[in-house]
Every structure is written in structure tokens, then in C-alpha cells.
Amino acid sequence: MAADGKTSIWWNGKLVPFADAKTHVLSHGLHYGSGVFEGIRAYRTPKGIAIFRLKEHVERLFFSAKAYKIPMTLPFETVFQGCREVVKANALDECYLRPLVFLGHGQLGVYPKNVPTETIVAAYPWGAYLGPDAIEKGIRATVSSWQRLHDAAFPCSAKGAGQYLNSTLAVREAREKGFEEAILLDRNGNVSEGSGENVFVVKNGRIATPGLDSSILEGITRDSVFQIAKELGYTVEVRNIVRAELYGADELFFTGTAAEVTPIREVDTYVIGAGVRGPITTKIQAAYFRAVHGEDASKAAWLTLV
Numbered sequence: 001m002a003a004d005g006k007t008s009i010w011w012n013g014k015l016v017p018f019a020d021a022k023t024h025v026l027s028h029g030l031h032y033g034s035g036v037f038e039g040i041r042a043y044r045t046p047k048g049i050a051i052f053r054l055k056e057h058v059e060r061l062f063f064s065a066k067a068y069k070i071p072m073t074l075p076f077e078t079v080f081q082g083c084r085e086v087v088k089a090n091a092l093d094e095c096y097l098r099p100l101v102f103l104g105h106g107q108l109g110v111y112p113k114n115v116p117t118e119t120i121v122a123a124y125p126w127g128a129y130l131g132p133d134a135i136e137k138g139i140r141a142t143v144s145s146w147q148r149l150h151d152a153a154f155p156c157s158a159k160g161a162g163q164y165l166n167s168t169l170a171v172r173e174a175r176e177k178g179f180e181e182a183i184l185l186d187r188n189g190n191v192s193e194g195s196g197e198n199v200f201v202v203k204n205g206r207i208a209t210p211g212l213d214s215s216i217l218e219g220i221t222r223d224s225v226f227q228i229a230k231e232l233g234y235t236v237e238v239r240n241i242v243r244a245e246l247y248g249a250d251e252l253f254f255t256g257t258a259a260e261v262t263p264i265r266e267v268d269t270y271v272i273g274a275g276v277r278g279p280i281t282t283k284i285q286a287a288y289f290r291a292v293h294g295e296d297a298s299k300a301a302w303l304t305l306v
């Protein structure tokens with residue numbers, strides 16, 4: 001995303017021109033990763049552009065800030081409305097929203113003292129996360145040599161900026177090896193999640209995904225898929241998943257705001273099922289896209305019109 005003279009960014013309650021949305025190089029967040037963020041999508045619906053599960057995303061942002069003791073300086077409602085405002089002000093069509101709360105410029109030192117909290121929300125177009133063919137054809141993933149960070153070291157269910165160094169190491173390694181995405185194992189060797197997605201395994205018509213004890217981010221897309229899968233007549237087991245279950249799965253898919261529902265067709269050169277998007281993945285994906293596009297009246301509560 002580049003400055004075009006028109007785009008604005010919401011900063012502490014005000015819209016500022018893109019080119020002016022700058023922070024100091026001595027910001028606490030830049031040195032120590034002391035920030036928390038969200039990723040949210042807005043979709044075209046018959047009633048106009050709507051933000052998907054905005055309330056849950058803002059709730060998680062506040063939880064993440066609490067987990068890291070970053071004092072929120074704006075009320076929930078202000079941040080919630082800020083997300084709508086920034087999409088509206090930029091007259092955006094389908095887009096991605098990036099709220100970020102970080103410790104700004106004041107004093108350096110690991111112990112945050114005299115540092116202001118800065119809250120921004122940016123919005124910009126962002127297409128398919130894992131490439132244009134990913135949604136239909138699926139992607140190739142590799143089990144990372146990097147372990148997912150562990151709850152004894154980080155609050156894994158918080159979306160802390162600094163935590164993403166772990167994800168960056170894993171996805172960089174995966175890309176350098178010629179794969180699109182990494183799947184990280186937890187400290188016990190069980191499957192945790194992708195660098196920016198939760199992972200689901202389908203075997204003999206049963207669906208499973210790791211739980212919070214596998215150091216995952218509790219994805220909001222994951223939660224949407226729980227509800228969708230249930231309505232389609234499937235049960236989703238939340239349990240530990242061992243590495244070999246990935247290789248032996250009938251179907252595998254990632255879920256995430258950015259990745260949406262992305263099939264995985266290969267892991268470490270093991271072909272998954274028939275090596276194409278599987279039937280259960282296809283059904284869940286279709287139902288997810290109906291929900292985000294306002295085509296499923298029973299999911300209307302998940303949408304906030306801008």
C-alpha cells in the first residue's frame with residue numbers, strides 16, 4: 001500500500017492523511033514489539049460493504065492489550081466505530097482492516113514507563129492471502145523447523161506484535177524451501193497452527209483442530225467454521241493432533257481472516273487426499289463465503305454495515 005494523496009488512516013480517533021501517519025524511530029513498540037493488532041475483512045453484501053465479526057475482533061484486541069498490560073486509552077465503542085469510519089472515509093470496496101495498538105515514543109527501556117498508547121486503524125484492499133489460486137486449488141505447506149511459541153513464554157492467545165517474529169521465521173523458511181506456508185508444531189511436538197492461520201484436519205468424515213493447549217491463536221474464522229461445520233452436520237473435535245495426522249489426512253485446510261478457508265493439498269511432499277480441494281473443505285468454504293457476503297440470513301449478526 002502506498003500514499004496516493006487520498007487515503008487516510010484513523011489515529012487515536014481522528015482521520016489523518018496517509019503520508020502523515022508516521023511514528024518516531026524511538027517508539028517502544030518498534031524496539032520491543034510492544035503492540036497488539038487485529039486483522040479484519042470487510043466484504044461486499046447485498047446491503048453494502050459490511051465488516052465481518054467486528055465485535056469479536058475488537059474484543060480480541062482489547063484482550064490482547066490486557067494480556068500485555070498495554071493501557072487502552074480509547075473506549076471499546078470508539079475503536080469499533082473507528083473501524084467503520086476508516087472504511088467509509090476511504091470509500092473502500094472489499095478490504096482488509098488493520099487495527100494496531102502500540103506503545104509509542106516516550107522513553108526506552110524494557111519496562112514501559114512514560115510511553116503513550118497509540119491506536120490506529122488502517123484499511124486497504126487485500127486479495128487472496130496465499131495467492132490467487134489458493135482458494136480453489138489449495139496450497140503446499142511444510143512443517144516448520146521452528147516451534148510455535150509457547151504459553152509459558154507468551155500469552156499465545158493474544159495477538160502480540162512481537163510474537164510474530166516467530167511466524168515470520170517460519171513462513172520465511174517455508175517460502176525459501178518452495179512452500180507457500182508453514183505449519184508449526186507446539187512444544188510437545190503436536191500440531192499448533194500456520195504462521196497466520198489455524199489448521200483443520202479431516203479424516204473419515206470427521207473434522208479436528210488443535211485446542212488452546214497447543215499454543216494457538218483462538219481464531220475468529222476457526223470459531224465461524226465451528227458453527228458452519230455443525231450446521232452442515234459435522235462435529236469438530238478440538239484435540240491434540242500429531243504430525244503424522246497431517247500426512248495421513250483426507251483433507252486439510254487453513255482458516256484465518258486473511259487466508260479465509262484455504263485448502264492444503266500437500267504437506268512436505270505428502271499429497272493430501274486426492275491432492276485437490278476436498279469435498280468437506282469445499283462445503284465449508286462455500287458456506288463461509290456465503291456468510292461473509294451476507295447471503296446467509298442466519299449469519300446476519302456477524303456483519304456490521306459500514
Ligand code: PPE
Pocket residue numbers: 038039040167193194195196197198216217218219220221222255256257258259
Ligand atoms: N493464527 C495466527 C498465528 C494468526 O496470525 C491468525 C490470523 C490466525 C491464527 C487466525 O485468526 P482469525 O483471523 O481470527 O481467524 N492472522 C492474521 C494476520 C495475517 C498477516 O499476515 O498479517 C489475519 O488473518 O488477518
